[in-house]
Amino acid sequence: xxxxxxxxxxxxxxxxxxxxxxxxxxxxxxxxxxxxxxxxxxxxxxxxxxxxxxxxxxxxxxxxxxxxxxxxxxxxxxxxxxxxxxxxxxxxxxxxxxxxxxxxxxxxxxxxxxxxxxxxxxxxxxxxxxxxxxxxxxxxxxxxxxxxxxxxxxxxxxxxxxxxxxxxxxxxxxxxxxxxxxxxxxxxxxxxxxxxxxxxxx
Numbered sequence: 001x002x003x004x005x006x007x008x009x010x011x012x013x014x015x016x017x018x019x020x021x022x023x024x025x026x027x028x029x030x031x032x033x034x035x036x037x038x039x040x041x042x043x044x045x046x047x048x049x050x051x052x053x054x055x056x057x058x059x060x061x062x063x064x065x066x067x068x069x070x071x072x073x074x075x076x077x078x079x080x081x082x083x084x085x086x087x088x089x090x091x092x093x094x095x096x097x098x099x100x101x102x103x104x105x106x107x108x109x110x111x112x113x114x115x116x117x118x119x120x121x122x123x124x125x126x127x128x129x130x131x132x133x134x135x136x137x138x139x140x141x142x143x144x145x146x147x148x149x150x151x152x153x154x155x156x157x158x159x160x161x162x163x164x165x166x167x168x169x170x171x172x173x174x175x176x177x178x179x180x181x182x183x184x185x186x187x188x189x190x191x192x193x194x195x196x197x198x199x200x201x202x
Contacts, residue, residue: 002026003037011048014040016069019062031127042068052072052123054148107131113163120148126151128161129135134168134183141180141193144173164188 002012004026011026018025019041028044030036042064046053051074055062086096107125109116110132124131127145131153134140140162146153152173153161164181166172169188172180181192 001037003029005031006027011040014045014048014065014067014069015162017067018045018065033090038075045069053108054123057149116163117149123148124153124161124163128155129159131161134165134181134190136183136186139180139182141178143178144175147175 001024001027004011005028014025017024018039018163024041027037028040030038031056040048042054042056042061043169045068045178046056049071051068051071056067061066089096092103107121107128109121109129109139110130112133113131116131121131123146140154140156142156142162144152145155145161150166152164152166152169154164156162162181168183169181169190171190173190173192178193180193181188182191183189185197
């Protein structure tokens with residue numbers, strides 16, 4: 001059995017079927033009674049893999065563990081992407097980007113989006129290079145690339161993300177959905193142009 005505590009420095013594999021309570025997967029020991037063991041919570045599961053727990057908000061515990069159990073260690077997979085990118089740079093004769101410079105990469109936040117929570121801006125940095133809020137009288141088209149509890153980021157091209165306040169949308173789109181949003185009179189009318197790749201209710 002893989003018994004872990006708050007002081008454990010690592011855990012074993014946490015798979016898709018974690019909610020089946022298999023004895024070979026990590027179980028948390030009660031600090032007051034060593035004979036009592038419990039499953040990791042979905043939030044703890046996400047933390048073990050460095051994944052933002054908001055990505056599975058709204059799902060049942062079973063579904064959360066299924067999604068997280070089929071995922072990867074976020075920081076490691078990001079590093080793989082970094083090395084793939086540098087391999088392409090070498091192939092086309094461009095300079096490589098070192099890891100320290102990559103970590104320091106910042107996002108351009110337009111003046112109408114500076115009030116956003118810093119954690120949300122960090123999330124946006126993973127998917128777009130420029131971030132700004134949706135404005136009245138504008139139409140935006142593109143896929144939903146990030147969803148928080150109250151905000152949606154839509155990639156409208158040129159690595160630009162448009163932030164939509166879900167309270168001002170006539171419907172909340174799913175992560176991965178390609179949509180067109182028309183903002184008039186402080187309401188965004190959402191037209192989903194294709195089914196989402198992921199059906200996460202975030």
